[in-house]
Amino acid sequence: MKINEAADFAIADAGSPTSHWQARLVLGFANDAGTTRLIERTHCGPLRVQKPLYPEGAQVCHAIVVHPPGGVVGGDALTLVAKAGDAAHAFLTTPGAAKWYKANGRISRQDISLELGACAKLEWLPQETIFFDAAQVALTQSISLADDARYIGCEILCFGRTASGESFNSGTVTQRTSIRRDGHLIWWEQGALSGGSASMFSPLGLSGKTVCATMIAVGKSLPVSLLNAIRQEVAAISGNPDAFGISQSKAVLVARYLGNSSEIARRVMLCVWQHLRPELMACAAVVPRIWNT
Numbered sequence: 001m002k003i004n005e006a007a008d009f010a011i012a013d014a015g016s017p018t019s020h021w022q023a024r025l026v027l028g029f030a031n032d033a034g035t036t037r038l039i040e041r042t043h044c045g046p047l048r049v050q051k052p053l054y055p056e057g058a059q060v061c062h063a064i065v066v067h068p069p070g071g072v073v074g075g076d077a078l079t080l081v082a083k084a085g086d087a088a089h090a091f092l093t094t095p096g097a098a099k100w101y102k103a104n105g106r107i108s109r110q111d112i113s114l115e116l117g118a119c120a121k122l123e124w125l126p127q128e129t130i131f132f133d134a135a136q137v138a139l140t141q142s143i144s145l146a147d148d149a150r151y152i153g154c155e156i157l158c159f160g161r162t163a164s165g166e167s168f169n170s171g172t173v174t175q176r177t178s179i180r181r182d183g184h185l186i187w188w189e190q191g192a193l194s195g196g197s198a199s200m201f202s203p204l205g206l207s208g209k210t211v212c213a214t215m216i217a218v219g220k221s222l223p224v225s226l227l228n229a230i231r232q233e234v235a236a237i238s239g240n241p242d243a244f245g246i247s248q249s250k251a252v253l254v255a256r257y258l259g260n261s262s263e264i265a266r267r268v269m270l271c272v273w274q275h276l277r278p279e280l281m282a283c284a285a286v287v288p289r290i291w292n293t
Contacts, residue, residue: 020075023047029061031087036061047078056286062091064290071099074106081113084120094126095290103136112141116149121281128156128262135171147182150219150280156265159210168195179218187252213257213265215272219280220251230275237267
């Protein structure tokens with residue numbers, strides 16, 4: 001099985017005020033007699049996976065997606081494509097928080113495309129995303145699942161760096177997420193949030209909070225008792241039962257948290273994942289070591 005790697009490239013000189021990165025990473029996973037192998041790893045620009053990891057054994061392949069610059073500036077564009085073949089199980093995460101800096105007159109973009117084959121399982125659980133003041137960001141995510149595939153995805157969005165006294169007073173973040181199962185659209189969500197706008201304080205928006213987190217799971221309908229257990233544990237973690245909600249429609253489950261602490265958001269999403277993973281992925285929720293470093 002051959003792993004291909006393209007050379008890095010940048011558009012414009014790194015020291016130029018108009019420089020920006022165009023980075024693309026394509027990953028392919030396949031089941032090989034019960035072992036999930038990383039069979040494709042093609043990168044172009046500063047986005048890559050160094051090597052596959054197996055902290056849970058051969059069935060689940062962990063891949064840590066690394067963005068070496070450590071932050072995204074105006075004009076940068078990141079593209080991640082991951083394909084899990086039939087019966088493969090891939091777990092994707094990041095080594096730290098993603099930072100989206102001031103726009104400098106350009107829009108930063110991130111496009112994620114995930115494709116799951118028959119009986120495949122894929123988890124996309126990056127660490128938190130921080131939007132600095134005046135960032136202009138466009139995020140898109142497209143997930144395509146075979147009829148019997150299983151998926152868990154999470155995002156934690158932080159508007160400004162409140163610990164440093166910085167707020168998200170200007171700039172815009174747009175998002176679009178679509179999930180298709182066996183070719184049929186089962187989830188569609190889009191929105192735009194402008195820094196300092198009324199939507200940041202509206203009950204229909206952030207309600208004055210600075211951190212929001214969402215976990216979406218697709219696979220099968222889960223028992224109400226499990227959802228109630230999650231609600232009780234999250235209420236104890238957050239100290240505010242009104243800060244969290246979880247619901248499901250057929251085989252799509254959505255959990256959301258709204259607050260002012262990225263640390264609490266991480267603990268909340270971890271709690272949800274630890275309950276969902278055994279049910280959906282038929283394996284224990286083993287916390288990756290990278291999350292604790």
